[in-house]
Amino acid sequence: MTFTGLIVAAGSGQRAGQGAPKTLRPLVGRPVLRWSAEALLAAGARELIVAVSEETRAASEAALAGLPRWRTVLGGPTRAMSVQAGLAAIAAGDEEPVLIHDAARPFLETRHVAALLVALGDADGAIPALPVADTLKRGQGGAVDATVPRADLFRAQTPQAFRLDALRAAYRAWPAGEEPTDDAAVMERAGGRVALAPGDPRLMKLTYPEDFAMAEQLAGAARIVRVGQGIDAHRFGPGDRVWLCGVEIPHDQGLVGHSDADAGLHALTDALLGAVGDGDIGQHFPPSDPQWRGASSDRFLRHAAERIAARGGRILAVDVTLVCEQPRVGPHREAMRVRIAEILELPLGRVSVKATTTEKMGFTGRGEGLLAQAVATVETPA
Ligand code: CTP
Ligand code: MG
Numbered sequence: 001m002t003f004t005g006l007i008v009a010a011g012s013g014q015r016a017g018q019g020a021p022k023t024l025r026p027l028v029g030r031p032v033l034r035w036s037a038e039a040l041l042a043a044g045a046r047e048l049i050v051a052v053s054e055e056t057r058a059a060s061e062a063a064l065a066g067l068p069r070w071r072t073v074l075g076g077p078t079r080a081m082s083v084q085a086g087l088a089a090i091a092a093g094d095e096e097p098v099l100i101h102d103a104a105r106p107f108l109e110t111r112h113v114a115a116l117l118v119a120l121g122d123a124d125g126a127i128p129a130l131p132v133a134d135t136l137k138r139g140q141g142g143a144v145d146a147t148v149p150r151a152d153l154f155r156a157q158t159p160q161a162f163r164l165d166a167l168r169a170a171y172r173a174w175p176a177g178e179e180p181t182d183d184a185a186v187m188e189r190a191g192g193r194v195a196l197a198p199g200d201p202r203l204m205k206l207t208y209p210e211d212f213a214m215a216e217q218l219a220g221a222a223r224i225v226r227v228g229q230g231i232d233a234h235r236f237g238p239g240d241r242v243w244l245c246g247v248e249i250p251h252d253q254g255l256v257g258h259s260d261a262d263a264g265l266h267a268l269t270d271a272l273l274g275a276v277g278d279g280d281i282g283q284h285f286p287p288s289d290p291q292w293r294g295a296s297s298d299r300f301l302r303h304a305a306e307r308i309a310a311r312g313g314r315i316l317a318v319d320v321t322l323v324c325e326q327p328r329v330g331p332h333r334e335a336m337r338v339r340i341a342e343i344l345e346l347p348l349g350r351v352s353v354k355a356t357t358t359e360k361m362g363f364t365g366r367g368e369g370l371l372a373q374a375v376a377t378v379e380t381p382a
Pocket of ligand 2: 011079
């Protein structure tokens with residue numbers, strides 16, 4: 001049976017954390033969107049309509065380059081609006097099924113599509129659905145209110161199949177101001193019959209940053225853990241405050257440097273770049289470039305994190321050691337951990353900040369300057 005594929009890829013992937021939008025991130029070398037598109041084409045899609053956003057249009061088209069039978073359309077601010085933009089662009093006959101698929105579910109296979117089309121039969125729609133295996137609780141304020149019977153409950157996945165004319169009519173009838181969470185809900189509300197096809201854990205949606213590591217594993221790709229280290233030193237000079245690990249500390253001196261001289265964040269930035277063999281901070285942000293004068297170092301750190309995310313990597317843990325007699329780091333240690341965790345979007349437990357002195361020996365002991373060292377562990381595709 002022929003069908004049209006409609007891939008929604010116009011979201012911004014807020015929950016997936018920093019880096020490129022999740023549909024454009026590489027999964028074993030191919031962007032997530034390309035996985036979904038190749039799967040629908042392999043399953044026999046007559047044409048693929050891909051809803052993209054203004055910001056991601058060019059990169060999405062680059063991700064699809066070389067594949068046959070696709071067109072992009074501009075999606076909307078909600079998933080349902082992106083779906084409707086896609087439906088409007090389909091030229092196929094009204095009876096032909098349309099399969100609507102989240103770009104963020106890359107592990108679609110031909111067998112899923114075949115089962116879905118069988119389930120569609122003469123129904124108005126069909127969805128892959130997984131029986132809920134966990135016990136369900138309703139709760140609020142940290143306590144359980146009730147156990148919800150889970151018999152007859154399913155988790156809906158995509159692709160979802162519909163007759164084109166029936167789905168268009170259902171969307172027209174959908175009440176303004178309400179937001180459906182999938183397309184089957186729209187068909188159900190319009191009184192259509194939606195059939196259940198077998199779901200598959202492999203049809204998981206990439207939603208949170210950690211889902212990408214799981215996806216790499218599902219894809220059978222090996223991942224390795226790498227360690228990077230970084231060192232930075234800055235000289236004390238005139239001033240009344242220093243920046244250390246993203247925290248401003250009043251002091252009777254300042255640190256001399258081109259940017260904000262935050263040795264802690266500089267060492268950590270180098271550790272992250274080092275873990276993935278991506279040069280050093282001076283290469284990414286040349287001190288000779290006036291645009292980095294006085295720059296706040298959280299930018300450097302965020303940049304290193306983005307470089308790691310862009311190659312499908314994930315920061316596991318970081319550890320910074322500050323070496324100085326003054327200022328005392330202890331009172332600011334927790335604030336520093338919190339700030340680094342915030343910049344790197346890491347749980348606090350994965351961030352360590354330590355301090356030590358050199359017992360008045362050497363340049364840190366004499367108070368000429370401050371030294372920072374950092375170690376980062378990062379997981380990346382092998
Ligand atoms: N989507 C879309 N248009 C939107 C919102 C979402 O096309 N305005 C697409 C997404 O690109 C994704 C699918 O719908 O492929 C499922 O949505 P979701 O997982 O929620 O993705 P995002 O909305 O991008 O992510 P988030 O909600 O975390 O921001
Ligand atoms: Mg969303």
